[in-house]
Amino acid sequence: MTDPTQEPRTRQDPSPDSPAMRSTCPVRPAPGSGERPGYLVTGYAEAREALADSRLSKDTAVFFAGKGSRRRLHPAVAHTMLAADPPRHTRLRRLVTKAFTTGAVAELRPFIARVTGELLDPWPAGEPFDVVAGLAVPLPVIVICELLGIPPHDRPQVQRWSGQLFAAGRPDVVDAASHAMAEYMTGLIAAKRRDPGDSLLDRLVAARDGDDHLSEDELVSLAVLLLVAGHETTTHTLGNALLALLQDPAALGRLVADPDGVPAALDELLRFDSAVSTATFRFTTEPVTLGGTDIPAGVPVLVAIGAANRDPVRFPDPDRLDLARDASAHLAFGHGIHRCVGAPLARAETEIALRALLTRFPGIRLAVPPDELKWRPTRLVRGLESLPVLASTR
Template sequence: MTEDPLRDPHFFADPYPTYERLRQDCPVRRIPTGSGGHPAYLITGHPEAREAFTDPRLSKDTARFFAGRPSNRDLHPAIARNMLASDPPAHTRHRRVATPLFTTGRVRELRPFITRVVDDLMAAWRPGSEVDLVADLAVPLPVTVVCELLGVPESDRAALAGWSRDLFDATDTERVDAASHRIGDHLTHLVDTARAAPGEGPLHSLVRDCDEGGLDRDETVSLAALLLIAGHETTTHFIGNAVLALLRHPEAFDRLRRDPDLVPGALDELLRFDSPVSVATFRHSTQDLRVGGVDIPAGFPVLIAPGAANRDPAAFPGPDRLDLDRDAGGHLSFGHGIHRCPGAPLARAEAEIALRALVTRFPDVRAAVPPDSLTWRRTRLTRGLAALPLAL
């Protein structure tokens, strides 16, 4: 294989045929990549992905991998070095601060606020009209919630959301780097302001928690940036992908219309069927290891693909079928092991409340354009729609 299969234009529109072909050939295989010319190992099988997610020989410390290697990238330090790009003990310190923000009790407290945000957004929707599910619900809902959680002023939220979207652009590294600096610089200003004028707002609370947890100023900014970016980008795609999957499977949509109480139980299958995280963030081998019968030498990038693993027939028979009765709890859309997404409970709550409101208020909703004409974001890391026009 001489070309990166994850950069083919067809991959962005529908990665699953590519994943199936690669997995059938070998669930762990070496591929060329466009990231600095480094070959990488891609993991597409479900048992192999679970194993790799928990193998301590696969490091997430990107600075360690790229040290001494030539690079033309210019990411802001808050984006380049964060909890997702670290190993214990640094990762443990960050996670100890982040996890309490997303406990079951904390998310339960946020549910009335999430409901109000959904109500406010849908108040402008009128039967007989068209809306863009992405722009009119899937983007503003998680952006509003995570910015409320962090205490980001309302006047800053639209700009931060736009920079976050730019950060996932797989086709323009200069745009990605510039967005990282805009986010990092802006959050540095907010953190410095909160530290200079102590108060009782959410960001003041986060700063105190970071101080008590042993995080310095730069680490506090990096954690705030990660919570902001991860807290809305993937949830946006979760909601958009779920609604599109239901529109393409009207029998499943009809079940939720008839009984909206089935929505919470449908979330795992919707996450499995079209994962908002297609390829997990960067890992590299620090020692020689063997995964799925394949030898991976030390010093190589390793890409774990939850989007592929979730369609592995060895784990989920008939994986290309959306089946709301399936036990899909073993999906890997939130990762696995110590790096499993701490914000999963919040993402599930937002998607549940949004989907329940949609099927209750607009039971006759349909796609306003042919599904084949939809445009997907050009990023291999996440999978999400640029827009999803709906006829109410």
């Protein structure tokens, strides 16, 4: 089945459907072919319901069993915590949640601020600079690698593999990257067993859930998931948020005048242009009625988060950035038991980076026309290949 939310037009526009379409057809068959074509959910209420419905399974191993796929994803990538249902999902999530609580992230804030400052220090004021390459990519990579205990000299290669896992339309590249990443993590885990430290990955190696150790496959899978999820979406969140501000002089001016207002503005920025355009794979385990549409058992359900966050029924005038809006109910981090466990860390990184940018460079502006910006041809997530700006101090 093709994914209609990943067409080029949609990568430029997070919600290409008209508001009327989103309101009157919130659940509809998804264009595509195959034995069991799926359904696309674009309405907010329907998306929120689908994300929390236990009848929509995320167990890809069950769905694709016996289908003879030619894909060769490494099992550690194909069967992560994101592709699991309770009770397995509950057990694995419990082991990592403590690392991403608000309190735990608060302890990381000085490190995040220091890294942000170091990345901004070389910026040439008044000259073009790429925010994606210079800040949005390296900041979350450095932070999650530090958290996991990945040595600095390995981080550039690990980041390249992670990016390749989202290479839309290139299954050979995705599959190869999945094996390279899993093999690297297997070696790193073995090294940490020989010489334990105090990183999150070290703690997972030693973790128990009751009397049950994590298996080797579970360790590798968690390590890969935390690394990829811990930086890829944050990179796009920061780039998308800054672009939204740069295209709205009033909103930009408001935060330049009051950088302390960035935390309160984050929810609206996340709603306006979510880094996750489509939620990860789900399928119905029994017939489900969603938004008045009857969906049979055994078919995929695509939840279009970007479209749901622009549903006018929930967010009036949704295509307008309104920093005064209460957008706290957005779905950018998902909803239900699979809500992004790293949301507090992503928020902290985005907040600290945006505040630093607007404080250092209050005259920041786009260095190219918006229609010249290129979006990455990725699966599931939505982000810019580059974001050239003039980092002006006035």
